[in-house]
Amino acid sequence: MLKRGHSAYRALFVRYNAESKAQLEKLRNIGISAHIDSGKTTVTERILYYTGRIDEMHEVRGKDGVGAVMDSMELERQRGITIQSAATFVNWKGTDINIIDTPGHVDFTVEVERSLRVLDGAALIVCASGGVQSQTLTVFRQMKRYNVPFVVFINKLDRTGANPEKCINQMRKKLGINTAFMYYNIGLEKEFEALIDIVQNEVVYFHGDNGEDIRREPVPEEFAELRQEKFDELVGCLADVDDEIGELFLMEEVPTNNQLYDSIRRCTVARSFQPILMGSALKNKGVQLLLDACVRFLPQPDQIDNFANQAVPEDSDEEKEALMMSPERSKANPPVMLAFKLEKSKFGQLTYMRMYQGYMKKGQTLVNTRTGKPVKISRLVKMHASDMIDVNEVYAGDIFATFGVDCASGDTFTVNELKHLSMESIHVPKGVVSMSIKPSNKKATQNFLKALVRFANEDPSFTWVFDQESGEYHMTGMGELHLEIYAQRMEREYDCPVEVGQPKVAFRETILPGVVHFDYQHKRQSGGRGQYGRAIGKANINPKSNTENVFNDKLTGTNLSRGYVKPLITGMEEVFSAGPQIGEPVVGISLDIIDGAEHRVDSSEISFQLCGQGCAEQILSRANKAVIEPIMNVEVVYPQEFDDRVNKYLYEKHADIQEFELDNQYKTVYCQVPLNDMFGFTAGLRGCTEGKGEFSMDFSHYDLARDDVIEELAAKYQHKLASESSKKK
Template sequence: MTARSRTLNVGIVAHVDAGKTSLTERVLFEAGVLDAPGSVDAGDTQTDSMALERQRGITIRSAVVSFDWRSTTVNLIDTPGHSDFIAEVERALAVLDAAVLVVSAVEGVQAQTLVLMRALQRLGLPVVVFVNKVDRTGAEPDRVLGEVASRLSPEAIALGQVTGAGTRAAAYLPFEMGPTELAALRGGVRAATAHPVVFGSAITGAGVHELLDVLATFLPGTGHDVSGEPAGVVFKVERTNGERTVLARVRSGSLRVRDRVAVDGRAAEKVTGLRVFDRGRLVRVDEVPAGRIAAVQGWSSARIGDRFGGGRGGGGAASGGSWAGQFSRPSLETVVDAVRPEDVGAMYAALTELADQDPLIDLRQDDGRREIAVSLYGEVQKEVIAAVLAADYGVEVTFRPTTSICVERVVGSGTACQLIGVAPNPFLATVGLRVEPLPLGAGQQFALEVELGSMPPAFFTAVREGVDATLEEGVHGWAIPDARVVMTHSGYYPRQSHAHATFDKAMSSTAQDFRSLTRLVLAEALTRARTVVCAPVHRFELEIPEDVLGSVLGELARHHAVPLETTLRAGVAVLAGEVPADSVHGVQQRIPHLTRGEGVFTSGLDHYAPTNGPAPTRARAQPDPFAQIGDWSRIQRSWPSG
């Protein structure tokens, strides 16, 4: 592999069917990586490797390909466009220097286009807009340019024009620009305040060569600064033939084979193998410098979102901040059932591997009911999970109805305490806790009102583990995301033994004592503080023809969606409002039928609202400490900690 002067990591993002994967194929062909571009319809594209991707003609998992253009090594990342796979896009954003936002010259700005552009703007990433499909019947480049300027960014600047739009002879003619104009635009693009617009067709190749020139000319790359220790971020985990590979962006230093690197603060692990993407292939190397994407072997504990090393690697995306939370977490879940009862164990093992590759699946197992639940963004994910389990693991599954993932909010303050050696406490530990509500989004906090030296550090660690486990499943079984837990009392029996004997657990406190007692004491404190169950509510925006407004409003009401704002302009009605998370799919299905296919619906998790009526409960994946309150006499020292 030849060293290059700089590296550019570019993501291709778009609404589903706008032509991202076709554009990737054409780019690789223009760059000399492919002899001929693959076809989504034919199912022979370079980046859609999953059978279901080829079958349905959609991208499900992000893929990385590499090529060289004008002395720049470009790592191109093809991302999903369907909203159900937004987590894959989120992970790609963690490693990007810039993005190409693909917009169809026929359909124009669509629902997911808006969501993606807002995320890119929040991150401060430079964006080049490629208006695709200028050769298709119905293509209107000028209209779409107006939509881009009015709905995405007023600083969208066309770098050329289209002749023969709507025909196979459509061509892109770039404008002539002087050095001063070029320099000013380059500065605006790199500051993410100006967005060049290129027109073309991924199928015919019109405008693609010019797009590559724009990437090399205007976008900021990463130089090979190899000083300092290796640092970066993990953005993907893959398993191929049982082999685990971690994909990571190296942000500073240089990562080498046999390096021992601490990932996310855990014990350092040895790099046993390195590969980089080079002209459509993965090539083994001994070293990966800053700016490149490395395929790392040997990191068994690394998870998506983990940072490794120090220095500049701790930052995410272009802005250097955390990349988590740019998109909302899944607000839905479903229980997965094996068609054949004897496959339950194999199904759990397979889902565990899938959760390793996609942590937002958030696998939960209820041993008592032998139920396994996974988190979802939408219904299409069910089909994907089922297809992967059947094809890769030989396990056939079905799904129960999708439900919302609620949370619990602490209402007031509650305290509880159990003293060592005082009935009914069966554990050799003293734990006193106070739980208090925190503002929305504050997260979980743990504090001490006891001396840090009052007992061994391992016991404090066990208390914190007990706190975390209890807050995962609150009074009604839902997670408690915002709460402060304060340890008010502590006490223990030192390590003891009978004369001439070894350590006697019956006389000495253990971490298990503190872990188990903490869960019970916090459960009692939470019961006294009280919690309220809150369900997820999405904020939606809906753009429809004005003449169907009445029928659409009726449909929204049937799905408990509440429009809060309505704007009318030039025959178009734009509605904004709130809809329960578990009603989003129903609305999405009905809007195309009611709007002649012209409706554009976007939504995202906005907040949680208290539920009406009896509080909904969630099956627990861990032993239930709340069931023991008031009946301490039944608790044994062997009570599990979960």
């Protein structure tokens, strides 16, 4: 038996990989995802312990002075939350498992997004008392976006208010998934004792100081009826989506255990069924069963189809073709890999990558297909939180990291012969909150700028700009906590204390539905070569997104060369960057360029750039304009005795209540609230509920702002313009 030692485990991992490069069935890439405070990092800490990766377990908040292994950042240990996704690898019963532990807070949702982009499967952790919460829904949508199969682990059965039946009902109703229990609890809260294995018809007990000793016994007579009920429910759910079990069900035959396991695997990989496991990671119960399920039911890399798009020339009528990646761990196929996460380390930029095809060895030169530049991969490492283990080669299916690679998140790397390929990039949510920021000490300005550049490179949901008019830096992110963390990191990591302004909502300007025609001619003659450009077209709302502008080339004939379309769009974008109502970007427009005119001598790119500015101004002067603001999904939980107070408070916050649930003495309200009304919500809710209320929120969509909000914003913008004008005088 392997001794729990870092060096011994490392040796085994290297040896095992060397002996099984072709065995994809012995490899899993999984993520641990959930709503905040559902126990993801605690589950991962137990996984590391039970697989021999660490010698002892520690608490997430680091009360013992150590903290969880995967929360390697000091801020994570202090706050007791995961801020950055962290990768590690383990071996469970002969199967290599690459694991990424992701944040649960909505402000760090891009960390979940890019992790799920490169994973083959996931474990969705659900709190037994909290059930399906706002970020659970967000994670589920992200899994759906990338077609990631997953299993469910209902955690914290020892917690007050634990109710797995409520959890499964919410999953069926809110997530719309086909699911059933594979295990069921004996006892709840303080009485939580063991788990019933529904398929094996056994009770599983967890003994020892850390739950490492597992004992199985036949199900006692008093639980026989309950077990049979859950068994029939499991078979019924599988019969609905699996032909083999469906046929046995119709013939009233009882499937064997192996038939059930095979069916669960088929349906989990196909995302038509999600098995539910349960336990209490903190009490060291049930995590080994989750590991078994990840190996048994989640797909191996060759069971997931991955494609790379083949680029075609811009002036070509050909459609992009998708080339399927070959997942065989073989030197026969050229390497194709995706950079999904950047992070600065003491050795330079650390780039996390997923290999989708072929084989690569240390020292090999590849091409970044976005930039076309060759890149030498001088070092390869496997990550264990912040620790690194050097390896000499990687194969299809591996998740690894490298140094000294100049790239961005979502870049594809391959050999020169395949430089026309690019993997599907990563969905990046738009920031909704901004703050002004400046270094407290002007001498630290250089470090301040280094920090801004680094954080923007690492986190595509964090952006910053320098406002020339106000002379201020502004950073934009997913929420107050998101920006607050970066401000603290500047002081800790760059010795640069900063001053931040009040948070501001990312309002946007837009137009209302209705076709707006434009026909603008730019003409200037002042001796010598002049300027000339004309563009004709129409604009309307973008039906696919009210936060994105789309420019469509609908030119026919030869009146306007296509070479002038790009500067024309550039000019329009310059005007749309600051709208006339409140000075915010104008978005949500679909614009067709239909016709135009050019002059053989006087037309140039600058002419059409100025023409584009005139077109945009013409559109905004003719269109019915509006302002939109971010709307948040908000989930509020509080004792029912404060119902009247909370309802009044939600009314004051202009909440649109979607639904509510009653559970014992507590009420859960699901509503949508403008982000602008959410500032100070924590203090307000505590005041309404004597500190007993809780809430969580995540971004939902952009919608029209109220008239009173627009009037206030417009007044502030006009005051700003007047102030700037007086300064110039």
